[in-house]
Amino acid sequence: MNLYLKGARIVDPSDLTGETPVLIKTKALYDIYIRNGKIAFIAPQGKEPIPAAAKVIDLAGKIVTPGLIDMHTHLREPGEEYKETIATGCLAAVSGGFTAIACMPNTKPANDNKSVTEYILQKAQEAGLATVYPIGAISKGLQGEILAEFGDMKAAGIVAVTDDGRPVMNGELMRRALEYARNFDLPVISHCEDLTLCSGGVMNEGSVSTQLGLLGIPAVAEEVMIFREIRLANLTGGSVHIAHVSARSSVDLIRQAKASGINVTAETAPHYFSLTEEAVAGYDTNAKMNPPLRTTEDVAAVIEGLKDGTIDAIASDHAPHSTLEKDVEFNMAANGIVGLETILPLTLKLVHAGHLSLYEAIVKLSANPARILRIEVPSIQIGKKADLTIIDPDRKFIVDVHKFQSISKNSPFHGWELKGKAVMTIINGRIVFDDLD
Amino acid sequence: MKEKPFTIKHILDIAGLSPDQITYILDTAESFKEISTRSIKKVPTLRGKTVINLFFEPSTRTRASFEIAAKRLSADTLSISASTSSVVKGETLIDTARNLEAMQPDVIVLRHSLSGAPHLLSRHVRASVINAGDGAHEHPTQALLDLLTVREKKGEIKGLKLAIIGDIAHSRVAHSNILGFTKMGANVVVSGPATMIPPYIEKLGAKVTLSIKKALQGADVIMALRIQLERQNKLSFPSIREYATYFGLNTQHLALAASDAIVMHPGPVNRGVEISPEVADGPHSAILDQVTNGVAVRMALLYLLLGSESQ
Numbered sequence: 001m002n003l004y005l006k007g008a009r010i011v012d013p014s015d016l017t018g019e020t021p022v023l024i025k026t027k028a029l030y031d032i033y034i035r036n037g038k039i040a041f042i043a044p045q046g047k048e049p050i051p052a053a054a055k056v057i058d059l060a061g062k063i064v065t066p067g068l069i070d071m072h073t074h075l076r077e078p079g080e081e082y083k084e085t086i087a088t089g090c091l092a093a094v095s096g097g098f099t100a101i102a103c104m105p106n107t108k109p110a111n112d113n114k115s116v117t118e119y120i121l122q123k124a125q126e127a128g129l130a131t132v133y134p135i136g137a138i139s140k141g142l143q144g145e146i147l148a149e150f151g152d153m154k155a156a157g158i159v160a161v162t163d164d165g166r167p168v169m170n171g172e173l174m175r176r177a178l179e180y181a182r183n184f185d186l187p188v189i190s191h192c193e194d195l196t197l198c199s200g201g202v203m204n205e206g207s208v209s210t211q212l213g214l215l216g217i218p219a220v221a222e223e224v225m226i227f228r229e230i231r232l233a234n235l236t237g238g239s240v241h242i243a244h245v246s247a248r249s250s251v252d253l254i255r256q257a258k259a260s261g262i263n264v265t266a267e268t269a270p271h272y273f274s275l276t277e278e279a280v281a282g283y284d285t286n287a288k289m290n291p292p293l294r295t296t297e298d299v300a301a302v303i304e305g306l307k308d309g310t311i312d313a314i315a316s317d318h319a320p321h322s323t324l325e326k327d328v329e330f331n332m333a334a335n336g337i338v339g340l341e342t343i344l345p346l347t348l349k350l351v352h353a354g355h356l357s358l359y360e361a362i363v364k365l366s367a368n369p370a371r372i373l374r375i376e377v378p379s380i381q382i383g384k385k386a387d388l389t390i391i392d393p394d395r396k397f398i399v400d401v402h403k404f405q406s407i408s409k410n411s412p413f414h415g416w417e418l419k420g421k422a423v424m425t426i427i428n429g430r431i432v433f434d435d436l437d
Numbered sequence: 438m439k440e441k442p443f444t445i446k447h448i449l450d451i452a453g454l455s456p457d458q459i460t461y462i463l464d465t466a467e468s469f470k471e472i473s474t475r476s477i478k479k480v481p482t483l484r485g486k487t488v489i490n491l492f493f494e495p496s497t498r499t500r501a502s503f504e505i506a507a508k509r510l511s512a513d514t515l516s517i518s519a520s521t522s523s524v525v526k527g528e529t530l531i532d533t534a535r536n537l538e539a540m541q542p543d544v545i546v547l548r549h550s551l552s553g554a555p556h557l558l559s560r561h562v563r564a565s566v567i568n569a570g571d572g573a574h575e576h577p578t579q580a581l582l583d584l585l586t587v588r589e590k591k592g593e594i595k596g597l598k599l600a601i602i603g604d605i606a607h608s609r610v611a612h613s614n615i616l617g618f619t620k621m622g623a624n625v626v627v628s629g630p631a632t633m634i635p636p637y638i639e640k641l642g643a644k645v646t647l648s649i650k651k652a653l654q655g656a657d658v659i660m661a662l663r664i665q666l667e668r669q670n671k672l673s674f675p676s677i678r679e680y681a682t683y684f685g686l687n688t689q690h691l692a693l694a695a696s697d698a699i700v701m702h703p704g705p706v707n708r709g710v711e712i713s714p715e716v717a718d719g720p721h722s723a724i725l726d727q728v729t730n731g732v733a734v735r736m737a738l739l740y741l742l743l744g745s746e747s748q
Binding site for chain 2: 205206207209210211212213214215216282283327328329330331332
């Protein structure tokens with residue numbers, strides 16, 4: 001069905017060159033007509049007649065943005081479908097306003113060969129919701145020993161490589177990965193963690209870990225690995241992307257590297273600018289993640305890094321786990337939280353607090369992830385595919401994990417009152433999620 | 438209606454107890470000490486109540502202490518150790534607890550190698566939970582018996598200097614004692630190898646000094662901690678010999694403390710390592726008083742959690 005989006009404000013950061021049409025930079029309202037999955041016209045509100053047989057959607061007070069892209073999602077299929085399947089992950093994605101997600105390779109088996117890549121893409125196609133961009137492994141079996149087949153996997157459809165979930169401890173392997181990835185124009189995503197400095201830690205090393213009697217992971221474990229990756233990127237000319245930045249020292253290092261022209265990009269996740277280590281009090285396993293939640297100073301530095309552009313993207317690090325992995329002793333609990341259905345509202349919290357403009361927030365949730373992954377930057381332009389997210393910036397709601405589309409419910413944000421959320425997601429001109437009033 | 442004097446459901450940590458509650462527990466424990474000196478060491482206070490000792494870590498004295506405490510109050514007790522539990526068959530802590538719960542216990546005493554396990558248990562059972570030591574977190578009943586011992590020997594706790602020496606980082610006893618003694622007005626100093634002093638320990642209320650001599654200077658109470666060889670990652674100190682030489686409590690060290698200082702140790706003692714035999718068995722030692730007071734404190738806690746509800 002053709003759609004007529006009526007009277008919306010458009011925020012489209014797809015063109016950062018300054019040549020963006022004026023309509024995107026004003027607060028004027030526009031009508032968007034979507035025909036056969038593509039944007040047929042964009043016109044000032046009421047200027048054009050509504051085409052016959054179009055479904056009219058009144059978007060007064062709403063914002064239309066290019067489809068959001070989550071560059072860091074863990075879909076548990078193949079292997080752990082009781083936590084999440086590709087289909088339920090895609091459902092969670094569109095419910096959170098995402099039209100595309102990039103999925104990490106630490107499945108069982110790992111996505112370290114083209115067969116698994118093809119399987120993921122086939123399952124995603126069957127689900128028919130969000131576009132899924134698989135990310136391949138750096139090393140075979142994520143073992144950190146032998147390079148995986150980047151070329152084959154790229155041909156099958158991967159957009160980056162990573163051993164996320166664990167670091168590449170072997171410095172030479174990381175160097176070779178950065179070099180070899182250049183042949184295939186693949187970014188290398190690094191999970192920065194020096195395991196020898198973690199020594200069994202399960203939360204941030206600090207006053208709370210001491211109080212709770214839990215072994216701590218010092219921020220320096222992240223920092224030293226980021227330093228290594230930056231130097232290796234400089235040596236090899238490869239492009240490294242630092243995943244889930246959590247610490248002040250990490251932000252500082254990335255800022256310095258960017259200033260010296262090294263090809264490094266970075267992302268953080270909402271929990272690193274929304275929560276501190278205090279959330280672990282009471283041994284709440286929903287606050288257990290890797291890297292761990294850190295201090296107030298770290299949270300402030302992450303926000304500062306987002307503001308000044310040091311951190312390019314905001315990603316969910318959606319990590320579904322069942323109660324089997326979470327309702328256990330803290331030491332034994334799995335790391336990670338589900339994030340696809342809270343990432344946008346938590347990012348909008350930064351907007352409401354004045355840390356980011358809405359425009360900057362959308363850059364970090366759409367255009368920048370696309371640029372880092374070298375995929376088409378979504379945009380609202382005539383003739384383009386209609387992948388759109390519609391946001392009600394003022395909608396207040398209480399986070400209820402039981403309403404999540406994800407199979408898993410492991411979120412520390414349950415019960416939080418948030419303002420602003422995706423109310424409609426459109427992919428290829430089709431409404432795949434609808435929560436309009 | 439008279440207000441119930443003690444309304445706490447679980448004893449999970451010292452952090453959750455107020456100074457008034459601690460004093461109330463110690464007063465109650467004092468009144469229970471006499472029972473253990475009778476020829477018939479048994480009162481009917483907890484008749485018909487069931488106490489389960491669920492021990493996932495080896496323990497002799499704590500488990501025996503809880504068992505004796507419960508029996509002296511006429512409660513029925515059952516002790517389960519990890520080797521006989523279903524955990525080895527893959528059962529989760531919560532499932533084990535739920536199965537025990539179905540047998541209607543009134544108190545579950547839990548010893549576990551992982552910090553926070555008693556908190557997890559308390560969220561899943563109706564019975565009261567007493568933490569008998571969890572990981573490197575807390576050992577609240579040990580701190581209470583230490584407080585009782587010091588109060589007996591010194592009259593009061595306020596204003597005393599307590600020096601805790603040794604492996605602070607891995608010691609739940611140290612954590613509970615820092616919290617307990619500072620709550621009751623004592624000054625607590627910790628010392629030991631820098632590798633064994635955890636970050637931000639000051640936030641629990643302790644002062645830190647890397648000089649064991651400074652820590653002991655004028656101390657009224659010295660607490661030597663057991664080197665938990667099973668918990669060391671081999672990078673904390675180079676050898677037992679070197680540890681004993683520089684951080685072990687010996688007579689020269691003791692001479693730095695107040696003349697009437699008392700020496701404590703949570704046991705079991707590695708003789709000749711963290712404490713020399715002369716000090717462990719000497720006139721300043723209160724180690725066996727601690728053990729005696731352990732029974733009284735545990736009787737008091739069982740009574741306060743269970744017995745007082747029928748008063």
